[in-house]
Amino acid sequence: MALTTELRSPPQLREVAGIPLQATTVDNWSQIQNFEAKPNDLLICTYPKSGTTWIQEIVDMIEQNGDVEKCQRAIIQHRHPFIEWARPPQPSGVEKAKAMPSPRTLRTHLPIQLLPPSFWENNCKFLYVARNAKDCMVSYYHFQRMNQMLPDPGTWEEYFESFTNGKVGWGSWFDHVKGWWEMKDRYQILFLFYEAIKKDPKHEIQKVMRFMGKNLDETVLDKIVQETSFEKMKENPMTNRSTVSKSILDQSISPFMRKGTVGDWKNHFTVAQNERFDKIYRKKMEGTSINFCMEL
């Protein structure tokens, strides 16, 4: 499939310990590593394009006891500081987190080995959402087409190589997911799957609620399910990134809330790419017990 994008001057990613990150994040690296977590912090962790915005809205709806108006107080990017975010002269994610009253909900895309050590030392709660690699790759490809702050993804064929080789922002999907999966029994980690939330949102939202130490009644849970549906979040200016300038996110290229489905990879992968990917997957994920659902 030959999907091409217009040429643009390439924003560069730089590496920290072999992981490509945005240059501004790398410039701010010592501040990020020295971040002081607090024991009652909740950290939302994802590989990019795994449903971060979705779980953020779910967590906020739970925190606000299902009060939609309270969740409209700010755009989602401002409600939960993104700890490795740096884009001077804006305040960095670390600065925003420092200014936030506790209990704080924060978010990150960092792999385990790059997480500021204070999160482990303080035994914080982590909420990890994983999404199957193929849909994640498709979503990330379209996101890089529209996100003018990230390198141009090239053609789909070229992106297939970049993604499988971990040459994308925040590194290898395989290492990221394996790393967090292996940590899940050693720390307070609730490990969720995008596909499971899609299949039975109420059940998964209930798990999140319990993990957060909350107890909401059925009516509130039903309301959270409704308000966090793809259709609602696509129309919601506080979640759909419509307030972000076109010079950063060009939604005429691809909307931020794009499809929100399981199995869109079938519309992108050729038979040959699928076979090759499955082979790479088996090799890279050998020995892990993690299982992904690829279609609903």
Ligand SMILES: Nc1ncnc2c1ncn2[C@@H]1O[C@H](COP(=O)(O)O)[C@@H](OP(=O)(O)O)[C@H]1O
């Ligand atoms: N309420 C929701 N239900 C299902 N998918 C959602 C969703 N909100 C966002 N998404 C999807 O999650 C992906 C974005 O993830 P992130 O927030 O981590 O950047 C996009 O996937 P697609 O590009 O496949 O549509 C987006 O459409």
Ligand SMILES: CCc1ccc(OS(=O)(=O)O)cc1
């Ligand atoms: C500006 C580049 C950028 C910003 C945010 C990203 O992650 S996320 O969309 O907020 O999850 C990725 C790249």
